[in-house]
Amino acid sequence: MDVVYFAWVRERIGLPKETIETSAQTVADLVAELSSKEERYAAAFADTSALRVALDQELSDFDAQLDGVREVAFFPPMTGG
């Protein structure tokens, strides 16, 4: 599964994209798994209420299932316009 990061999430984790092997069932499981791996992930995911997630380029939420998902994106609230 590809995981992509944008804006300060990308800066805090230190990379824009990575491919991972995971058995996480939900987005929240994936966040927990990454956070336990290294401090920089724990720092980026410390407050998930300040984050947004997209699954295969569609906005989703942290309870969503990852079954069949190919790309997960984490980013702060968007500031378009």
Next chain:
Amino acid sequence: MSVHVQEEPFDAGQVLNKFSAQQEGAGAVVSFTGIVRDVAAGLDHMEIEHYPAMTAKAIQAICDEARERWALTGVQVIHRYGKLSADDPIMMVLTASAHRADAFAAADFLMDYLKSRAPFWKKETTSEGADWVAAKDEDEDALSRWSRG
């Protein structure tokens, strides 16, 4: 209907004239141009990051919803990314309809949704350093104006 996500600058006047000329049966054209604002500490530049695989798709979905809600003869959105300076145009929304109410409402709706649902992130660099622009609660709240029961 067209969506342009681009790094290049655009000429708002030219875009408006071309869009207007393409409309059939429109009695009203509304256009909004967003411009990079200078900030108190003095803006050196703004960097706009986006999610290339998602951006055009997300904007297209917002445009589709606008067309479903209002009787529009046309919709166009331009949004830039990359490095911009104060006074540069960032984005433009254009809507056209037979009567003005639909074009005004659709443009207002599109702006509210582009602010909080199009995957762009702005980073401002001033004399004091660089910082990501935080999303405003009122921008998120503005979306509730458009909820349909």
